[in-house]
Amino acid sequence: MNLAIKDINKRSLIKLTLILAAAILSLVSLSIGAEEIIWSEAFTEGTFSRTLLFKSRIPRTISLLISGFGMSIIGLIFQQISRNKFVSPTTAGSVSGAQLGIAISLVFFSKVSTLQMMLFGFVSSLAVTGIFMYILRRLKFKEVVYVPLLGLMLGSVISSITSFLAYKYNFLQVLYGWFYGSFSLAISGRYELLYLIIPTLFVSFFYAKAFTIAGLGENFSTNLGLNYRIVVNIGLVLISAVSGAIVIVVGNIPFLGLVVPNIVSLYGGDNLEKNISIVGLTGMIFILCCDLICRRIIYPYELPIALVVGVIGCGLFLMLIFRKEAGSYET
Amino acid sequence: MIKINELEKKYGRKKVIDKISLEIPKGKITSIIGPNGAGKSTLLGMISRTIERNGGSVLIDEVDVKDWENNELAKHLGILKQSDSVNVRITIEDLVGFGRYPYSEGRLTEEDRKIIDRSIGYMDLESIRLAYLDELSGGQRQRAYIASILAQDTEYILLDEPLNNLDMKYASEFLKILRQLVDDLKKTIVIVIHDINFAACYSDFIVLLKEGKLAKMGTVREIMDARVLEDIYDMPFNVLEVDGKLICAYY
Numbered sequence: 001m002n003l004a005i006k007d008i009n010k011r012s013l014i015k016l017t018l019i020l021a022a023a024i025l026s027l028v029s030l031s032i033g034a035e036e037i038i039w040s041e042a043f044t045e046g047t048f049s050r051t052l053l054f055k056s057r058i059p060r061t062i063s064l065l066i067s068g069f070g071m072s073i074i075g076l077i078f079q080q081i082s083r084n085k086f087v088s089p090t091t092a093g094s095v096s097g098a099q100l101g102i103a104i105s106l107v108f109f110s111k112v113s114t115l116q117m118m119l120f121g122f123v124s125s126l127a128v129t130g131i132f133m134y135i136l137r138r139l140k141f142k143e144v145v146y147v148p149l150l151g152l153m154l155g156s157v158i159s160s161i162t163s164f165l166a167y168k169y170n171f172l173q174v175l176y177g178w179f180y181g182s183f184s185l186a187i188s189g190r191y192e193l194l195y196l197i198i199p200t201l202f203v204s205f206f207y208a209k210a211f212t213i214a215g216l217g218e219n220f221s222t223n224l225g226l227n228y229r230i231v232v233n234i235g236l237v238l239i240s241a242v243s244g245a246i247v248i249v250v251g252n253i254p255f256l257g258l259v260v261p262n263i264v265s266l267y268g269g270d271n272l273e274k275n276i277s278i279v280g281l282t283g284m285i286f287i288l289c290c291d292l293i294c295r296r297i298i299y300p301y302e303l304p305i306a307l308v309v310g311v312i313g314c315g316l317f318l319m320l321i322f323r324k325e326a327g328s329y330e331t
Numbered sequence: 332m333i334k335i336n337e338l339e340k341k342y343g344r345k346k347v348i349d350k351i352s353l354e355i356p357k358g359k360i361t362s363i364i365g366p367n368g369a370g371k372s373t374l375l376g377m378i379s380r381t382i383e384r385n386g387g388s389v390l391i392d393e394v395d396v397k398d399w400e401n402n403e404l405a406k407h408l409g410i411l412k413q414s415d416s417v418n419v420r421i422t423i424e425d426l427v428g429f430g431r432y433p434y435s436e437g438r439l440t441e442e443d444r445k446i447i448d449r450s451i452g453y454m455d456l457e458s459i460r461l462a463y464l465d466e467l468s469g470g471q472r473q474r475a476y477i478a479s480i481l482a483q484d485t486e487y488i489l490l491d492e493p494l495n496n497l498d499m500k501y502a503s504e505f506l507k508i509l510r511q512l513v514d515d516l517k518k519t520i521v522i523v524i525h526d527i528n529f530a531a532c533y534s535d536f537i538v539l540l541k542e543g544k545l546a547k548m549g550t551v552r553e554i555m556d557a558r559v560l561e562d563i564y565d566m567p568f569n570v571l572e573v574d575g576k577l578i579c580a581y582y
Contacts, residue, residue: 007461085418209436213429215419219381219412224432224483225405269420269463 011274018281022065025288029061032292034300055188063186063194064291065284067250070197070242072283073204073276075257076264080215080272081235082136084147085265085320088257089129089243092151096158097121097128097240098247099178103165106174114193114248121244128158129236181251182304183291190249197245200238201280207234208272215270253287253306255313260286262320332357332392333378333487333521339386340373340543347373349543350387355536360513360520362530365540366564371523372412372491374540378521379410379489391487405433409485411476411493423467423475424460427451430482447482453508454478455501469496477505481512488512490522494529502526506533531555532576539563551577 030053031037037057041047075088082092089095101124105117132151136142139150159179166172177185186194204211213221214231221228246253260283268275287305290312294303333355340348348370355361363371376382378389380396389396391408399407409430427450431443439447451460454474464472473496480488488509494502510533512518524530530537530551537554539546541563547554554560555577557568569580 083419209432212421212425213432216421216426216429219410220429222381222401223379223405223410223412224429225402226432227401265420269422269425271421271425274425 011268011278014268014278015281018278018285022281022284022288025285025292026061026065029064029288029292030057032295033057059188059191060183060186060291061288063183063191063249064287066194066197067246067253068256068284068287069280070194070201070283071246071253071256072260072286073201073280074239074242076261076272076276076279077204077211077235078239078257079261080211080270081232082133082147083215083217084136084142084144085262086144086148086258087151088148088255088261089239090252090254091148091155091258092132093128093155093158094125094132094239094243095247095252096155096162097125098244099175099252100124100128100158100162100165101244102178102248103162103171103175106171107165107169114190117248118193118196118244121248122240125240125243125247126236128154129240133232133236178247178251179306180304181246181253181306181309182302183250183294184302184304186249193245194249197242200241203234204238205276207231208276211235212270212272251304251306254310255317256283256287256309259313259316259320263316266320266323332390333519334390334393335374335378335387336390337387338374338377338384338389340370340377340382341385347543348377348384351540351543351545352387353538353545353548355519355521355538357519358513358517359535360509360522360533361536361538362534363521363523363538363540364525364527364530365546368542369540370543371540375410375489375491375521375523376412379408380404381410381412402433405483405485407485408487408489409480409483410489410491411480412491413495418465420463420465422461422463423451423456423478426464426475427456427479427482430479430484433483446484450478450481453481455504470498470501473497474501474505486518488518488520490520492523492525494524494526502529509533527560528578531578555579 035052037052038049041049042053044050071089078087078089078092079085098121101120101122102117104124105112105120109116132154135150136147162175166175210226210231213224213226214228218228221231261279264275264279264282268278287309290308291305293308294305297303335354336352338348338351339346351374363374365371373382377384378396391399396404424447427447428439430450431439431447435443451457454477456474456478459471464475467475473493477493493505497505506529509520513520522534534551536548537551538548539554546563547559555570557570560568560579566581571578571580
C-alpha cells in the first residue's frame with residue numbers, strides 16, 4: 001500500500017515538473033522571433049508588439065502545445081490498440097490518409113473551407129487507418145518490425161496518389177506545406193481548427209483504462225466485459241481526427257507520436273491511466289524545444305519543424321530499436 | 332450450471348467441435364482433457380464467448396452466453412486463455428487491478444483494493460507487485476494473469492492450460508488454491524489441462540474429448556481406466572493407485 005502511495009506521489013511530482021518546464025518553454029517561445037516584442041507595449045491597444053503577440057506568437061505557441069500533446073497521445077493510443085510499439089500515425093498511414101483527403105477536397109471544391117478540408121482529411125485518414133488495422137488483423141506473422149513497415153508501404157502508396165492528384169490539378173506547391181510540417185503559418189485565423197482537438201483529448205482520457213485493457217488483447221478485454229471492437233474503433237476515430245486537424249494547420253510532424261510514447265513507456269510503463277498526461281506533456285516539451293531550434297538555427301529565417309523533429313526523432317528511434325534488440329536477447 | 336447443447340464449430344469445412352452436449356455441474360472442478368487437436372480450447376472459448384460458435388447453445392445459469400449483458404457476464408464468468416501479451420509494460424498490481432474492471436470501471440474502491448491484495452498474496456507475488464510484465468519470467472507472468480482472474484471474483488472460472496510455464500511447486504500449489512476456491516467458496520471451475528495426473532488428483536469430473544467429439548464424461552474413477560484412456564490416446568496406459576489417488580503411468 002505504501003509503495004502505491006509513493007508511486008502516486010512520484011507521478012504527481014513528475015507531472016508538476018513537466019508542466020513547469022512546458023510553461024517556461026512557452027514563455028521562451030512567445031518572446032523569440034524575427035522581431036522583438038517589447039513587453040511593456042504588448043498590452044497596449046494598437047502597438048506592433050501587441051499585434052505580433054496576439055496574431056502570431058500566442059497562436060503559434062498554443063498550436064505547438066496542442067499538437068505536441070495531441071500527436072503524442074494518439075501515438076500512444078495507436079501503439080496500444082495495434083499492440084505494436086513502432087506504430088504511429090506517421091508509420092501507419094493515418095497522416096498520408098489525411099493528406100489524401102485534403103488533396104481530394106481541393107479537387108472537389110474550387111473554394112474550399114478549412115472545415116471542409118478537415119472533414120475530408122478526417123474521413124480519408126479514418127479509411128486508411130481502418131485499412132491498416134484490417135490488414136493487421138489478417139496478418140499471420142505479426143513480427144514487431146514488419147507491422148510498421150507495412151504501414152509505411154501503405155502510407156507511400158497513398159502519398160503517391162496524393163502527389164498524382166497534385167500534379168494533375170496543379171496544386172503541388174500547396175501540398176508541400178502539408179507534407180513538411182511547420183508552425184510558421186500557425187497564425188490567428190488559421191490555427192483555430194486545432195481547438196477541435198481538445199474535446200478528443202478529453203475522450204482519450206476518459207477511455208484511457210479501456211485502451212490499456214484493449215492493449216492486452218481481445219480475449220482479455222472480452223473476459224472483462226469490455227467491447228474490444230468498439231474501443232478500438234473509438235481509438236481509430238480519435239487518431240484520425242487529431243491527425244487530420246494537425247496536418248491541415250501544421251503539416252506532418254514525423255516521429256513525434258512514435259518517440260515520445262516509447263520513451264515514457266520505458267520509464268513509466270504502458271498503463272495509459274497513469275501516464276497519458278505524462279506522455280502528452282513530454283510531447284509538448286519535445287515539440288517546443290524542436291520549434292525553438294528551428295527558429296534559432298538560421299535566424300532570422302526558420303526551418304520547417306518536420307526537419308528538426310525528423311533528425312532528433314530518428315536518432316531517438318534508432319536508440320529505441322537498439323535498446324529493444326538488446327532487451328530481446330536477455331529473455 | 333453450464334449447459335452445452337449440440338455445440339458446433341467449423342473452421343472452413345473442418346468441424347473442430349462436432350455437436351457436443353454436456354452439463355458442467357456447479358461447485359466442482361471439471362477438467363477437459365484429450366489429445367492435441369481434440370478441440371479442448373475451442374470448447375472453452377465458446378463457453379466463454381471469446382470464440383464464435385457455428386451452432387448449438389451454451390447456457391450459463393439457464394441464460395445463453397449470447398443473451399448475457401457483456402459486463403454482467405464478466406462478473407459471473409472469467410476466462411484465462413493462453414496469453415501472448417509478453418511485451419506489455421504494465422505492473423502486476425495494475426494487471427490484477429484490471430480484474431476488478433467489471434465492478435468498478437473507473438476508480439478502484441477500498442473493497443476492490445482488498446480483493447486485489449488478497450489475489451496478489453494468493454499467487455505469492457507480493458514482493459514483485461510493482462514489476463512490469465515484460466520483466467517477469469514465464470511462470471511469474473502466468474501467476475500474475477491467474478491473480479487477475481482471481482481478482483475478477485467470478486462464480487465460474489475457466490482456465491485454458493493454466494499450468495503452462497509453472498514448475499511443479501507452483502502447479503500443485505495453484506491446483507490446491509483451485510480446490511480451496513471450490514470447496515470453501517463454492518466456485519465452479521473448468522480447466523483445460525494436458526497433464527492427466529494433475530487432472531485426476533484435483534478434479535471432480537473429467538471430460539474426455541477426441542477429434543471434436545465428446546468421448547466420455549464422468550467422475551475421475553470412471554475416466555481413469557486404462558481401457559478408456561488407451562482408446563482415446565492410442566497408447567498403452569497403466570493406472571496405479573497411490574495414496575488413494577489414481578495415477579497413470581505412460582512413457
